[in-house]
Amino acid sequence: MENALVVKNQDGKEVTVNVIDIIEDTVNNKQYVCYNFTEMDGVFISRLVETEEGYSLETVTEEERDAVESSLAQIVPEE
Amino acid sequence: MKDLENFTEFYALYNSEHFKERLTSISSSSKLPEEKVSELKKTIERRISQLKALKDYVKQITPLIGNKMANDLLISIDANIESLEVTDKTLKGMMDSITADGFDLLKENVNTLNDKMFELDNIVAKIDSNFEDSLYYSVVSGAVTIDELESMKNKPGLSDEKIDMIEKTVERLTKEKEQTAEAEDQAEQQAVEDEKGNESETTDEVVEETIAVPSVSDGDAVTETVVDELQRRLDQIVYQPGMNYAQTVAYVRAEYELEQLDKQIEALKGKEKLSFKESVLLNQLVNQSTDLMLMLQAMNLSRKEQRREGQIFDVNQRLDEQNARIQREQEQRETYQSRTLQFISLAREHRLTARMEQIQAHMTRIQSNQRTSSLLAFDKQYKRLIRKSRRKARGQVVTQRATEAIEELRALRNDVVNEINNVRADVERFIHRPELVDHLREKPVTLNAQPVPIMLPEVDELEATIARAA
Incomplete structure (x- = not known):
């Protein structure tokens, strides 16, 4: 895992995720992290928020998710 | 009937013209000789004896002519006898002295006698002519019973016509008797009902009233x-x-x-x-x-x-x-x-x-054919125009379709341009920086929420694509 990142979940356990992309919305001035888990299939997305202690990954809204999906689809070539 | 004929003959002799002439000649003479008066007296006496004989005869034939008729005859005969007796008495007086008054009286009596004789003659003739009625009234008056009348038809000397009359009379009387019996029964029933209502009226009084005979001496x-x-x-x-x-x-x-x-x-x-x-x-x-x-x-x-x-x-x-x-x-x-x-x-x-309907139908068919032929001619005449019109319309349609296609293409081009612009805007809006992961490793990262999955190609392809984009 080239872009492995260790994160703590709400139970305090540390989980390692593979960061695929960090997307910056220049219009709304927000950042999103696109990642996947080693033990789980699929790609997930969370909003990246900078706190005093560090960073936190928050739940995205439906609109935010759609916007990120379209952004990723535009750069992904269709077969 | 033979008896009746004998009676008529006898009475005709009695009422002979000879006797009348003699009386008239006597009464018409201005002065009556003694021998003539005596002759007249003898004639009157003989006539009285003849009338008495006639009276006896009438009594004998009473069952045939009926009690009522017989009584009438007897009364007439008696009246004649009495008239003759009166005349006889008058003649006795005239024997002593004949006066003009006595002569007038005699004349009057003779005329009366002649009238009576004439009436008697009529009565006898009517008896003969009304034989059937006489039979009927003889039974009705009670002189003869129905059975006696029926037995009379067996007497010898009666003609068939008279026997038929007797039979008819018997039949008529029998029928009437039956009707009377029915009427009496009804009357008895009515009387019984009346008796209940009025018991004061006795039978004796009724009988007395019925048989009461008026006399000269009686009053109101x-x-x-x-x-x-x-x-x-x-x-x-x-x-x-x-x-x-x-x-x-x-x-x-x-x-x-x-x-x-x-x-x-x-x-x-x-x-x-x-x-x-x-x-x-x-x-x-x-x-x-x-x-x-x-x-x-x-x-x-x-x-x-x-x-x-x-x-x-x-x-x-x-x-x-x-x-x-x-x-x-x-x-x-x-x-x-x-x-x-x-x-x-x-x-x-x-x-x-x-027939008219048939003709009308035929005319309608002819008119219809004419109309059809006219229509065909019209159709033929204007077919070219229609064809031309169609062609023109088709050209217009083609032109319109081409215009619409151009418009659609333009719209598509605009859409594409817009899409391109949008894509371009999106591409410019989102910046992919996967390398910032090194910066994140410097500080602790907390996963506060549930990760949201997104629908994207496989991870390898995505990473490669992102890498190219970055």
């Missing part, structure tokens, strides 16, 4: 009884359909008056000696009695005539009905004929109407 009570008796008889008249009620009442009244006159005559006859006034009264009573009797016979004849008229009326009525029926039949026949003619004319009209 007698008159009242007479009126009651007459009223009783009038009340007994039962109205039947077709009867002449007024005539029946008149007949009963006349019959009753006749009985009363008979009673008065009997009362006068009962006296030993009659005064001149009484003898004249007796003559008058006899005349009245005879008149009434004739009137009753005339009424009987009138009844017969009425019956005959009724029959004629019935026949006329039937004739009228038959004529009316014939007229109705003729009208029906005429109606039938008119209906037949109407039916024929209707049938002809129907045929003509059918």
Whole structure:
């Protein structure tokens, strides 16, 4: 895992995720992290928020998710 | 009937012209010689003896001519005898001195005698002509019973016509007797009912009232009884359909008056000696009695005539009905004929109407064909125009479609341009920086929420693509 990142979940356990992309919305001035888990299939997305202690990954809204999906689809070539 | 013929012959001899002539010649002479008066007296005595013989004869044939008729005859004969006796007495006086007054009286008596003889002659002739009625009234009056009358037809010397008359009379009387018996039964029932309502009226009083005989010496009570008796008889008249009620009442009244006159005559006859006034009264009573009797016979004849008229009326009525029926039949026949003619004319009209309808249908077909041919010509004439129009329309359609396609293409181009612009804007909006992961490792990262999956290609392809984009 080239872009492995260790994160703590709400139970305090540390989980390692593979960061695929960090997307910056220049219009709304927000950042999103696109990642996947080693033990789980699929790609997930969370909003990246900078706190005093560090960073936190928050739940995205439906609109935010759609916007990120379209952004990723535009750069992904269709077969 | 032979007896009756003998009686008529006998009476004709009695009423001979010779006797009349002799009396007339005697009465017409201005002075009566003694021998003529004595001859007249002998003639009168002989006539009286003949009248008495006639009286006996009438008594013998009473069953045949009826009690009532016989009584009438006897009364007439007695009156004649008495007149002759009066004349005889007058002649006795005339033997001593003949005066003009005595002659007039004699003449009057002779004339009266002649009149009576003439009346007697008529009565006898009517007895002969009304034999059937005489038989009927002989039974009705009670002189002869029905059985006796029936046995009379077996007597020798009777003609077939008379036997038929007796049989008819017996049949008529038997029928009437049966009807009377029924009426009496009904009357008895009615009487029983009346007796319940009025028990004070006794039978004795009724009988006394019925058999009361008026006499000269009786006063108002007698008159009242007479009126009651007459009223009783009038009340007994039962109205039947077709009867002449007024005539029946008149007949009963006349019959009753006749009985009363008979009673008065009997009362006068009962006296030993009659005064001149009484003898004249007796003559008058006899005349009245005879008149009434004739009137009753005339009424009987009138009844017969009425019956005959009724029959004629019935026949006329039937004739009228038959004529009316014939007229109705003729009208029906005429109606039938008119209906037949109407039916024929209707049938002809129907045929003509059918023919006209056929012609109209044919004309319609011809017109339709003409219209079709006209339409065909029209169609042919304007087919080219239609074709041209179609071509023109088709060209217009093609042009319109081309224009629409161009418009669509333009819209598509605009959409593409817009999409491109959008893509471009999105591409410029989102910046991919996967390398910032090194920066994140410097500080602790907390996963506060549930990760949201996104629908994207496989991770390897995505990473490669992102790498290219970055």
